[in-house]
Structures are given as C-alpha cells and as structure tokens.
Amino acid sequence: MDISERQLRILQAIISDFISTGxxxxxxxxxKNHDINVSPATIRNEMSDLEEMGYLTHPHTxxxxxxxxxxxxxxxxxxxxxxxxxxxxxxxxSARLSDDFNEFEKTIKKAASLLSExxxxxxxxxxxxxxxxxxxYINVLPVDEETVVLMIVSSSGRVTNTALKLNxxxxxxxxxxxxxxxxxxxxxxxxxxxxxxxxxxxLQSDMQxxxxxxxxxxxxxxxxxxxxxxxxxxxxxLTNIFNIPEFNDIDRAKTFLEMLNNKExxxxxxxxxxxxxxxxxxxxxxxxxxxxxxxxxxxxxIDGKLIGKIGVIGPTRMKYDEVTSVxxxxxxxxxxxxxxxxGE
Amino acid sequence: MDISERQLRILQAIISDFISTGxxxxxxxxxKNHDINVSPATIRNEMSDLEEMGYLTHPHTxxxxxxxxxxxxxxxxxxxxxxxxxxxxxxxxSARLSDDFNEFEKTIKKAASLLSExxxxxxxxxxxxxxxxxxxYINVLPVDEETVVLMIVSSSGRVTNTALKLNxxxxxxxxxxxxxxxxxxxxxxxxxxxxxxxxxxxLQSDMQxxxxxxxxxxxxxxxxxxxxxxxxxxxxxLTNIFNIPEFNDIDRAKTFLEMLNNKExxxxxxxxxxxxxxxxxxxxxxxxxxxxxxxxxxxxxIDGKLIGKIGVIGPTRMKYDEVTSVxxxxxxxxxxxxxxxxGE
DNA sequence: AGTTAGCACTCATATATGGTGAGTGCTAAC
DNA sequence: GTTAGCACTCACCATATATGAGTGCTAACT
Numbered sequence: 001m002d003i004s005e006r007q008l009r010i011l012q013a014i015i016s017d018f019i020s021t022g023x024x025x026x027x028x029x030x031x032k033n034h035d036i037n038v039s040p041a042t043i044r045n046e047m048s049d050l051e052e053m054g055y056l057t058h059p060h061t062x063x064x065x066x067x068x069x070x071x072x073x074x075x076x077x078x079x080x081x082x083x084x085x086x087x088x089x090x091x092x093x094s095a096r097l098s099d100d101f102n103e104f105e106k107t108i109k110k111a112a113s114l115l116s117e118x119x120x121x122x123x124x125x126x127x128x129x130x131x132x133x134x135x136x137y138i139n140v141l142p143v144d145e146e147t148v149v150l151m152i153v154s155s156s157g158r159v160t161n162t163a164l165k166l167n168x169x170x171x172x173x174x175x176x177x178x179x180x181x182x183x184x185x186x187x188x189x190x191x192x193x194x195x196x197x198x199x200x201x202x203l204q205s206d207m208q209x210x211x212x213x214x215x216x217x218x219x220x221x222x223x224x225x226x227x228x229x230x231x232x233x234x235x236x237x238l239t240n241i242f243n244i245p246e247f248n249d250i251d252r253a254k255t256f257l258e259m260l261n262n263k264e265x266x267x268x269x270x271x272x273x274x275x276x277x278x279x280x281x282x283x284x285x286x287x288x289x290x291x292x293x294x295x296x297x298x299x300x301x302i303d304g305k306l307i308g309k310i311g312v313i314g315p316t317r318m319k320y321d322e323v324t325s326v327x328x329x330x331x332x333x334x335x336x337x338x339x340x341x342x343g344e
Numbered sequence: 345m346d347i348s349e350r351q352l353r354i355l356q357a358i359i360s361d362f363i364s365t366g367x368x369x370x371x372x373x374x375x376k377n378h379d380i381n382v383s384p385a386t387i388r389n390e391m392s393d394l395e396e397m398g399y400l401t402h403p404h405t406x407x408x409x410x411x412x413x414x415x416x417x418x419x420x421x422x423x424x425x426x427x428x429x430x431x432x433x434x435x436x437x438s439a440r441l442s443d444d445f446n447e448f449e450k451t452i453k454k455a456a457s458l459l460s461e462x463x464x465x466x467x468x469x470x471x472x473x474x475x476x477x478x479x480x481y482i483n484v485l486p487v488d489e490e491t492v493v494l495m496i497v498s499s500s501g502r503v504t505n506t507a508l509k510l511n512x513x514x515x516x517x518x519x520x521x522x523x524x525x526x527x528x529x530x531x532x533x534x535x536x537x538x539x540x541x542x543x544x545x546x547l548q549s550d551m552q553x554x555x556x557x558x559x560x561x562x563x564x565x566x567x568x569x570x571x572x573x574x575x576x577x578x579x580x581x582l583t584n585i586f587n588i589p590e591f592n593d594i595d596r597a598k599t600f601l602e603m604l605n606n607k608e609x610x611x612x613x614x615x616x617x618x619x620x621x622x623x624x625x626x627x628x629x630x631x632x633x634x635x636x637x638x639x640x641x642x643x644x645x646i647d648g649k650l651i652g653k654i655g656v657i658g659p660t661r662m663k664y665d666e667v668t669s670v671x672x673x674x675x676x677x678x679x680x681x682x683x684x685x686x687g688e
Numbered sequence: 689a690g691t692t693a694g695c696a697c698t699c700a701t702a703t704a705t706g707g708t709g710a711g712t713g714c715t716a717a718c
Numbered sequence: 719g720t721t722a723g724c725a726c727t728c729a730c731c732a733t734a735t736a737t738g739a740g741t742g743c744t745a746a747c748t
Contacts, residue, residue: 026740039692044741062698062740101567102506136487141495143481149495149503151485159493162446163503223445238582239605242598250594254586257601261583370711383721388712406711406727 003053008079009036010046011055015067015075019317022245024064069282069316072294076279076320083321085329089118093326097333104302107337109234111310111330116237119323121314122260126270127232128306130154131192138182140175140217148175150221152228154191156306162224166216174213182221191225233267235260246315252292259290260313270309275299277328282316294318298327300334310334347397352423353380354390355399359411359419363661366589368408413626413660416638420623420664427665429673433462437670441677448502448646451681453578455654455674460581463667465658466604470614471576472650475536477502482526484519484561492519494565496572498535500650506568510560518557526565535569577611579604590659596636603634604657614653619643621672626660638662642671644678654678 003011013034017025027040027047036043047065050056055071067075085093096114099107108125116123137153143163148170151161186194241247241256260266269289273280277298285295290313297311310331312323347355357378361369371384371391380387391409394400399415411419429437440458443451452469460467481497487507492514495505530538585591585600604610613633621642629639634657641655654675656667 024740028740040740041692041694041742042690045691048742058741060699061742062700062738064740101564102508103571139485141483141485143497143503147501149497151493151495151505153487153493153507157491157507159487159505159507161495161503161505163497163501164446220445227447239598239602242594242601248594250586250592250597253594253597254583257586258583368711372711384711385713385721385723386719389720392713402712404728405713406709406729408711 003050003055006036006038007046007050009034010043011050011067011071012075012079014047014056014065015071015079018067019319022317024059024066026064029064067317069284072281072316072320073284076281080321083319083325085325089326090329093118093330094333097330097337099337104338105232107334108232108308108310109236111334112234113236115310115312115326115330116240118326119312119314119319120237120240120243121312121318121323122235122237122240123310123312124233124235124266124270125310126234126267126308128156128302128308129231129271130156130158130228130306132190133158133228133306134188134190135186135194138186138221139179140182142170142172142175145169148217150217150224152221152224154228156302158228160224160228162220164217164220166213168212168216170213178213178217191228195222195225231267231271233263233270241314244315246317255291256293262289265289270297270311273297273309275307277324279320279324292316294320296320296323296327298331300331300338302338304335304339347394347399350380350382351390351394353378354387355394355411355415356419356423358391358400358409359415359423362411363663366661368403368410370408373408411661413628416625416660416664417628420625424665427663427669429669433670434673437462437674438677441674441681443681448682449576451678452576452652452654453580455678456578457580459654459656459670459674460584462670463656463658463663464581464584464587465656465662465667466579466581466584467654467656468577468579468610468614469654470578470611470652472500472646472652473575473615474498474500474502474572474650476534477572477650478532478534479530479538482530482565483523484526486514486516486519489513492561494561494568496565496568498572500646502572504568504572506564508561508564510557512556512560514557522557522561535572539566539569575611575615577607577614585658588659590661599635600637606633609633614641614655617641617653619651621668623664623668636660638664640664640667640671642675644675644682646682648679648683 010030013030013036014025017030017033027043030036030043031038031040047056051058051065055068055074056065057068059066093114097107097111105127108127112123112125115121115125134155135152136155139151139153141149141151143149146165146167147163148166149161149163151159153159185197189197238257238260241253247253247256266289269286277296279294279296281294282292285291285293292315293313294316295311295313296318297309299307299309301307311327312318354374357374357380358369361374361377371387374380374387375382375384391400394415395402395409399412399418400409401412403410437458441451441455449471452471456467456469459465459469478499479496480499483495483497485493485495487493490509490511491507492510493505493507495503497503529541533541582601582604585597591597591600610633613630621640623638623640625638626636629635629637636659637657638660639655639657640662641653643651643653645651655671656662
C-alpha cells in the first residue's frame with residue numbers, strides 16, 4: 001500500500017508536533033493546529049492506516065500517535081526542509097571556531113562545546129584517524145646528559161614528541177646519525193606501515209655501533225607511533241540530557257550516560273561511521289550501545305586529507321533539520337580553519 | 345556540654361551503620377547490632393542529647409537518626425581507624441599504575457579511572473600547576489620551507505612543542521641563533537616569569553636582522569608558554585553516582601553532574617585546595633558548587649617538585665577510612681612512578 | 689466511496705483513603 | 719540513672735475512585 005498525499009501531510013504534521021512537544025499527537029489537536037481541512041474522525045482513519053504501514057505507534061489505546069523510526073527516516077530522507085541558520089548564529093559559530101594559534105585539539109574541543117550549546121544536545125568530536133598519515137621527519141635531540149627528545153613530524157603537519165631518559169651515554173653525532181637513519185627508513189611510510197617494520201634488524205646492518213642507543217630508543221619510538229594512531233574523543237553537553245522530558249527518568253538518564261561513559265565503544269562507533277553527513281535513527285543504531293537515540297555526524301577535514309568527525313546524540317525526537325544545518329555549517333568552518341592554518 | 349564516652353560509642357555506631365546502609369539508624373537496631381549494653385530507651389535519651397549537640401539530625405519525627413556534617417568531622421578527625429588495604433588491592437593498584445613509557449598524562453588518567461573503580465565514587469585528577477616549573481631549553485627546528493617546530497623543555501622534563509607556519513623565509517643558522525638566544529634569555533626562569541619578559545625588545549638590540557623571524561615566532565612562543573600553565577582535569581566514574589541511593593533522584597543526580605560539568609570551577613576548587621590529604625565534608629565545601637557532597641583529595645609529586653592532585657567526590661555518607669587509604673596508597677605509588685621514570 | 693458526528697470504551701494520571709510499621713518521646717516504675 | 723510500656727507520628731504502600739484525552743466503531747450524510 002502506497003502512502004497518499006494527504007497521509008504524508010498528516011504524518012508530517014504529527015512529526016512536527018511531536019518533535020516540538022514530545023507528547024503523543026491526537027487527532028483533534030492536529031485538525032485544529034494544522035490546516036488539514038478534514039475532521040478529526042477522518043484523520044483518525046488515516047492515522048490508523050499510517051499505523052498499519054508502520055509509520056506510527058500507539059503508547060496505549062487512549063493515547064495519541066507517536067512517529068516511529070520509520071517515520072523519522074521518511075521525514076529525514078524526503079520531507080525535511082533545509083533549515084537556514086540565522087545570520088546571527090552563523091556569526092557566533094564563525095567567531096568561536098577561529099584558531100589563531102594552531103591549537104587544533106583546542107579548536108575541536110571548542111567546536112564540540114559550541115555544538116552542544118547551540119543544539120542543547122550531547123555533542124562529541126573525534127580527532128582524525130592518522131593511520132593514513134605519512135611520516136615525514138624524525139629527529140632525536142639532545143636535552144641533557146641522560147635525556148633526549150624524540151620528535152616525529154608527519155606529513156599532515158602534526159608534531160609529536162616524547163622525552164626519554166637513556167641509560168647509556170650518547171653523543172650528538174650518534175643522535176644525528178640515528179635521526180637521519182630513522183627518517184630515511186620511515187619517510188613516506190604511513191604510521192600503520194611503520195609499525196610493521198622491524199627496525200632493530202634494519203639498523204644493525206649498517207650501524208652496529210649504535211645498537212645500544214637504538215635499543216634504548218626504539219621501543220619508545222614504536223610506542224609513540226602507536227599513540228599517534230589513537231583517536232581522541234571529546235564530549236560536551238552531557239547534562240543536556242536532563243532537559244529532555246523523555247530522559248527525565250533516572251533509568252533512561254543512567255543508561256544514556258553509561259553508554260557515553262564507555263568511550264572505547266563510542267569511539268569505535270564513530271570511527272566506523274561513513275563519511276559525510278550521516279543521520280541514524282533509533283534502532284538503526286546498534287541497539288545495545290544506544291537504544292532509542294538518534295545520532296547525526298558530519299566530517300571535517302584537515303588540509304583536505306585527514307578526516308575527523310563531529311556530531312550529536314539525542315532522543316529520536318530531535319530537530320533534525322536545525323541540528324543538521326548547524327553541524328554542516330560548523331564542519332564547513334572547521335575545514336576552512338584547518339586549511340588556512342595548515343593544520344597543526 | 346561535653347560529649348561522654350558512651351555517647352561517643354553510640355555516635356560511632358550510628359555513623360558506621362549509616363555509612364553502610366544509608367538508612368536512618370533507630371535505637372532498637374543499634375542496641376541489637378552493637379554491643380552497647382543499654383536498652384533502646386537509654387540510647388534514645390543519648391541520641392536526643394547528641395541531636396541537641398548538633399551531631400545528629402532527624403529527617404522526620406518517626407525516623408531514626410542521621411549523622412550531621414559535624415558528626416562526620418568528629419569521626420574523621422578523631423574516631424576513624426586506619427584502614428589497611430587488602431594486599432590484593434595493593435597489588436592491583438601498583439600494577440595498574442606503572443608507567444613504562446613516560447606517559448605521564450596517561451598514567452594520571454589511569455589513576456583516576458582506577459580510583460573510581462575501586463571506590464565506586466566519582467574521581468578526578470589534575471595535572472600539576474607548572475608556574476613554578478623552570479624553562480631549561482628552547483629550540484626552534486626546521487621542518488620544511490615554511491614550517492618550523494618550536495620546542496620547549498622545562499626542568500621537570502616536560503617537553504612542549506608547536507608547529508608553526510611562517511610567512512617569511514628562514515635559514516637554519518638564524519633558527520639556531522634564535523634558539524640559542526631564547527634559551528639564554530629564558531633559561532632558569534619560571535613560566536610565569538617568562539611571560540612577563542618583553543622579548544621582542546630584548547632581541548632587537550642584539551639581533552636586528554632576525555626581528556622579522558622573531559615577530560613571527562614570538563606570539564606563538566608566548567601562547568605556548570601560556571598553554572603550559574594550563575592544568576588538565578581528568579574525571580572518571582561519573583555514572584557511579586547512579587548507584588548511590590541518595591542520588592537516585594533525578595534532581596540530585598542532575599545537580600551533581602552539572603556541578604562536575606563545570607570544569608573550570610571544579611579545577612579552581614581543586615587547585616586552591618591545600619596540599620596533603622584533605623577531607624572536606626558537606627557544607628564545608630562551597631555550597632553553591634557542591635551541596636551535600638564530601639571530597640577527599642591527596643597530592644602526588646613529580647620528581648618531588650611539581651604537585652598535582654587526585655581525589656574523589658561523593659555523598660557525605662562515604663567510607664572515609666577506606667577511600668582515604670586507597671587514595672593515599674595511590675599517591676604513594678604515583679610518587680614512586682614519577683620519581684623512577686624521572687617524570688615526563 | 690469518502691467524510692463526519694456521535695458515543696462507548698480505554699487507560700494513564702491524579703487524588704483520596706486506609707492500613708502498616710519503624711521509630712520516637714514521654715511517663716512511671718525499677 | 720536505667721528501663722519497660724505505650725501513645726503518637728509519619729513515610730510508605732496498596733487500593734479505590736475520578737478525570738480526561740484520545741481512540742475505534744457505527745451509522746448517517748454528501
């Protein structure tokens with residue numbers, strides 16, 4: 001059975017009412033507040049059909065109708081209008097996402113914070129997965145008699161370093177030689193590739209003399225590479241959940257917050273999401289991780305290469321149009337910021 | 345009126361019962377479960393006196409007694425026994441707080457996470473304030489034609505860096521000269537002191553030629569110094585609050601989580617706390633920030649110099665003895681870890 | 689055939705009612 | 719000073735009743 005034009009109008013009205021009030025929508029209020037020029041009885045008949053088709057549900061016999069996930073999906077895919085952000089809001093976003101000092105992580109944190117502030121939802125952002133990032137330059141620098149700093153620069157411009165206490169003496173020439181050798185060996189390799197290289201053996205062949213030094217440094221080098229693969233997760237607006245009536249229930253709030261507390265699983269979910277603006281609704285999400293929630297994510301880019309994500313999570317009843325526009329406007333801004341400044 | 349020996353015994357029993365059950369304690373169950381060899385009626389008389397002295401309160405006429413903040417203070421200061429951690433727990437703590445790769449921040453994060461796991465409370469940790477940390481070594485390194493890395497090593501062993509895109513050409517000699525000059529100017533200065541130095545003018549005198557380069561780099565240098573002063577706050581076990589019956593109420597849970605959400609204020613509170621193991625109970629804490637909560641914090645040291653803090657926050661009804669022991673054992677471990685490895 | 693008015697029915701929510709029990713406070717006796 | 723006894727309080731729980739929003743169905747209307 002196909003959905004009729006009038007049914008579509010009614011469904012849209014129900015979704016719109018429910019999104020703004022959170023209360024099941026009854027036939028009478030529908031015919032009053034929207035100019036559907038038919039009587040409540042007719043609307044009831046149509047609603048009954050819509051329910052049969054799976055677009056509506058019924059919390060109990062004497063309650064109004066509530067849109068199902070399927071209805072939201074229809075709405076998001078076809079019925080939703082593009083929401084134009086007010087200029088004022090655009091200005092706020094642009095202003096707050098500027099990044100004068102190359103402080104990439106801080107900017108992302110700010111973005112998450114701003115997003116939750118504007119949407120009144122819980123927001124999160126992940127930094128890019130760097131496994132596609134290539135190593136560019138490795139340097140081991142002297143600090144004092146027993147300390148050196150290991151510095152790794154990747155082609156995206158990210159610099160990572162670690163201070164190491166050595167338990168053997170070194171001289172600057174050796175460090176320079178080691179730096180050169182490491183750069184030569186790893187340059188152009190992605191981090192993932194680099195992790196598979198058995199460097200100790202590689203080095204031994206041509207620089208036996210330094211093997212002691214290398215043995216000291218290499219485990220830390222590899223560990224640092226591993227750390228570079230870590231994705232950081234930022235969240236904000238956790239307590240916004242309490243302002244949403246549906247979650248004004250200790251158990252739901254608890255489930256929600258516990259789900260977010262499990263950062264590892266959440267990170268996995270985020271990392272594995274497709275790129276671009278993605279909306280997943282209710283049980284489209286893995287049920288055990290986040291029941292009855294919708295998630296909207298979009299991707300931002302650093303210098304057009306590394307891809308991170310930012311988004312919100314909230315009840316299936318959310319203002320999909322507004323939130324989507326906010327997120328997309330923010331990612332546009334982030335892309336510009338991270339292009340001009342050349343990423344960190 | 346002074347508190348009698350017997351009253352003290354009764355008070356202790358009430359506190360102990362209330363801490364473990366969370367229910368107001370009645371006279372009958374007291375005389376049954378503790379060997380106070382007097383009848384419930386006598387206990388009632390004593391309780392009435394204790395209430396008059398401000399050690400107990402009464403939720404309503406027909407309920408048992410509940411210890412007041414004043415009672416907890418008395419308990420913590422004088423009556424509390426030292427709690428010996430089970431060997432097993434000690435082993436777990438020691439094992440999980442080892443830090444093989446100098447990953448200071450990760451270790452602190454782990455510590456907070458472990459602390460909330462063991463105590464079932466909400467835990468937090470702040471990294472040391474570094475304003476007493478001295479600068480040791482500053483280096484500006486070439487990366488590619490337009491990028492340099494600014495590296496700052498402080499005497500505590502911490503290394504900080506930032507990648508900078510320059511909008512003027514440079515040559516390696518200039519960088520080396522600048523590095524030398526910066527190191528000469530700032531070495532031995534604390535970060536706070538360093539921030540007050542008008543370096544541009546200092547430089548101009550003896551290295552005019554490089555002023556363009558310096559103008560490019562110095563704002564970022566100062567910004568980086570500012571960032572080094574930032575204190576990081578880690579939290580864990582946020583959702584533990586839901587397992588505490590007193591907070592099984594949407595409003596209290598909300599207040600609690602919103603208070604923790606305000607990281608700036610929380611950080612301020614933590615930073616301004618005295619060093620050593622500090623217990624603050626209920627309204628001893630700033631009322632608007634955390635009503636009806638107790639807080640236990642202790643300090644850890646990096647190389648005996650920089651001082652950070654770790655602690656828990658929870659209901660006034662908490663196992664002060666156990667929690668204190670856990671925190672103190674953890675800070676001991678952290679101190680060792682950060683001494684052996686020499687800090688980061 | 690589609691639309692509508694009318695009406696019985698359902699059920700969550702709110703409110704009132706009474707019973708239960710833990711615990712107190714007081715009095716009088718030991 | 720201690721204790722038994724007893725009336726009293728009050729949160730808590732279960733049950734009963736009222737309310738009202740909203741449905742589903744039927745029969746009449748266009």
